Amino acid sequence: MKEVKSPNGEKPREKHYSRLYRKFVLLTLISSLVPLLLVGWGIYIYYSNFSRDRMNIYFQGQVESHRKIIELFLSERTHDLQLIGQTHSLDYLQKESNLRKVFSVINRQGQYFTDLGVIGEQGRHLAYIGPYNLMDKDYSQTFWFKELMKKGIFISDMFLGFRNDPHFIIALLGFEGERPWILRASINTEYLRSLVENVKIGNTGEAYLVNQTGIFQTSPRSSGKIMGSSPLPVSLFKEDSGVRIMGRDGDQSRWPLSRQIVAYAWLKEPHWLLIVKQDYSEALRDVNHANQATLIFLHLSLLGIIIITAVITRTMIKIIQKRDRESDQLNKQLMQAGKLASLGELSAGVAHEINNPLAIILTENQVIRDSLEEVPGLDEAFRRELMESLSQIDTQIQRCTLITHNLLRFSRRTKSIIEMVDLNAFLKEVTQLMDGRARGMGVQFLMDLEKDLQPILSDPSQLQQVFLNLITNAIDAHEGRPSGTIRISTRTDLQKQGVEIVVADTGSGIPAHNLERIFDPFFTTKPVGKGTGLGLSISYSIIKKLEGEISVQSEMAKGTRFTLFLPFRPLTDSRRNGPEALGQTSFQDFRKEAKK
Amino acid sequence: MKTARILLVDDEVAFANNIAKLISKRGFEVKTVYDGESAIRAMDEIDFDVVVLDLKMPGLDGLSTLKLIKTKKPEVEVIILTGHGSMESGIDGIEMGAFDFIMKPVRFDDLHEKIREAFQRKLVQEELEENDRLTDAFMRKMD
Numbered sequence: 001m002k003e004v005k006s007p008n009g010e011k012p013r014e015k016h017y018s019r020l021y022r023k024f025v026l027l028t029l030i031s032s033l034v035p036l037l038l039v040g041w042g043i044y045i046y047y048s049n050f051s052r053d054r055m056n057i058y059f060q061g062q063v064e065s066h067r068k069i070i071e072l073f074l075s076e077r078t079h080d081l082q083l084i085g086q087t088h089s090l091d092y093l094q095k096e097s098n099l100r101k102v103f104s105v106i107n108r109q110g111q112y113f114t115d116l117g118v119i120g121e122q123g124r125h126l127a128y129i130g131p132y133n134l135m136d137k138d139y140s141q142t143f144w145f146k147e148l149m150k151k152g153i154f155i156s157d158m159f160l161g162f163r164n165d166p167h168f169i170i171a172l173l174g175f176e177g178e179r180p181w182i183l184r185a186s187i188n189t190e191y192l193r194s195l196v197e198n199v200k201i202g203n204t205g206e207a208y209l210v211n212q213t214g215i216f217q218t219s220p221r222s223s224g225k226i227m228g229s230s231p232l233p234v235s236l237f238k239e240d241s242g243v244r245i246m247g248r249d250g251d252q253s254r255w256p257l258s259r260q261i262v263a264y265a266w267l268k269e270p271h272w273l274l275i276v277k278q279d280y281s282e283a284l285r286d287v288n289h290a291n292q293a294t295l296i297f298l299h300l301s302l303l304g305i306i307i308i309t310a311v312i313t314r315t316m317i318k319i320i321q322k323r324d325r326e327s328d329q330l331n332k333q334l335m336q337a338g339k340l341a342s343l344g345e346l347s348a349g350v351a352h353e354i355n356n357p358l359a360i361i362l363t364e365n366q367v368i369r370d371s372l373e374e375v376p377g378l379d380e381a382f383r384r385e386l387m388e389s390l391s392q393i394d395t396q397i398q399r400c401t402l403i404t405h406n407l408l409r410f411s412r413r414t415k416s417i418i419e420m421v422d423l424n425a426f427l428k429e430v431t432q433l434m435d436g437r438a439r440g441m442g443v444q445f446l447m448d449l450e451k452d453l454q455p456i457l458s459d460p461s462q463l464q465q466v467f468l469n470l471i472t473n474a475i476d477a478h479e480g481r482p483s484g485t486i487r488i489s490t491r492t493d494l495q496k497q498g499v500e501i502v503v504a505d506t507g508s509g510i511p512a513h514n515l516e517r518i519f520d521p522f523f524t525t526k527p528v529g530k531g532t533g534l535g536l537s538i539s540y541s542i543i544k545k546l547e548g549e550i551s552v553q554s555e556m557a558k559g560t561r562f563t564l565f566l567p568f569r570p571l572t573d574s575r576r577n578g579p580e581a582l583g584q585t586s587f588q589d590f591r592k593e594a595k596k
Numbered sequence: 597m598k599t600a601r602i603l604l605v606d607d608e609v610a611f612a613n614n615i616a617k618l619i620s621k622r623g624f625e626v627k628t629v630y631d632g633e634s635a636i637r638a639m640d641e642i643d644f645d646v647v648v649l650d651l652k653m654p655g656l657d658g659l660s661t662l663k664l665i666k667t668k669k670p671e672v673e674v675i676i677l678t679g680h681g682s683m684e685s686g687i688d689g690i691e692m693g694a695f696d697f698i699m700k701p702v703r704f705d706d707l708h709e710k711i712r713e714a715f716q717r718k719l720v721q722e723e724l725e726e727n728d729r730l731t732d733a734f735m736r737k738m739d
Binding site: 355356358359360361362363364366367370377394397401 | 608610613614615617618695699700701702703704705
């Protein structure tokens, strides 16, 4: 058994608690936070990937659909020209009025074409319809003229040309017998640009076309001008189409701008690159918001768990501390009980040892008396004096005998046995035990016992504990007072079939707020180490077990009054069979019973 | 009247001798032994009427001695002397056929009285047995 109440023992205990606290908190946090973080981060990563995939698909769709629109537009315009070239002769088209008619027909649905011209094999216009004055221009040395001669049909990139304005042309080669001629139209640049540039995604999204050498074919909204050079190297985009995230951890070295998502697709003819792009942060704004919310929630949960863990653990440790304190007290009580038991054994041994010499002295006394009878002629006065001395010896030995018998009885009372108890005799015996101590405090016992009190069936050893407790408390209540009394009275209560016992002292009294707690275990007002706070609670449980009642009244500075009731016979009569159970507290009666 | 023969068994020599002295003065025949084994041997030699037996003794203890005495001579009355601590043993003794038990320390007068009671009972018992015997003999004769 370890005694931990000493001031030296308090510190290791405190350390132990704080260590326990840290361990609990750590374990709880690990076991709750690790799964939470794993799930949280898992969701975060999964959701991020999921939304990035969704975004990729969206951008892919955007770029694909726009590629289709642009390709369709260009192939329709090419078809328009092809139709003209194949259905009309050069002679017909050379006439300006005819060409004008054709021009108006192909522009009927929309202003797709800016101008339309027929060029002879020398590279000069034979006829021209359009806003520019190009009749005297010689095209035989231009790049498209040469390409066209090779391919038969040609769609150019954007170029400035003679008109000094960005535009591109579709030209095709026709033959009049062996003589080649050229039908050439420039496309309404604005229309094409509207097709591309009107793609608007958020604030930072834009779409544009670049040719194979990285020259803008349309004007991007923010990152350049038509015919300007694109900061994006075209060589980055090798596949037919795709979506890439550029910047930072992507292709940082070749990407000076902010992080962006770039969707691209190559047109077939002309071989232009369509790019749809947006700032990554804007594209993922909603996702980021959602993720931020998730993260905030996650961290709030973490905080909550930490706080709750700390609070719960603190409460737990407090409970453990309380339990420890209680078990310390119980240990103390146990040690006390052990002490009492060994004291009982010791006193029994001592009493027994003393009884033998007492017995011898008694017989010696008798021997002397006998011898005295036989001495003749002894002086009568001397004989009387001697006889008186001898009977005084006898009396004193009887007194010793009473003490040793009391001691033996005390040691016997460790067993719990229900037997007949003469309460008056019993209470006298208990007060005798406490008389010395009471006198030391200037306290006097007043016995007010009902005559011919009916004996009750009860457990004298437990009752002894109860009354010793009550009387000890009553004596202690007189501390700091010169004198006082403890009145013990018994009274038959025929109505309730039992005996009422009152133990009333003239001590300091119990304050009202303590009065309702005095039967609680571990409640004590005595200084540390003096009382365990168990005495009254044990007394209470003993009385309840014996089917009795105990109550208390107290008045400050006047005294305290415990009223007990014990039934004549408990309903659950647990008397042991055997001679002892039949016995009564007085030995003479006991012997009579035993003889039967 | 027949003189009572008393066997005193106690390991406390001074006590036993004093009691023996006092008892013999009151007209009893007394033999004193100091342990159980000697008591059993003495029982074989003399027909005692009453045995005063201490319970706590070295060697053969009081209750075992009592058992042996009662097997050998059930008619002998035994008074047990005991300390308070072994009162239960005293009761056990009565259950085993002892006449009574007395707690130490004992006033000699009380012990004397008890011995006389025991002897009286022994005499009555003997008389009853004698009567029974005579009745039996008478009945047989009648048959």
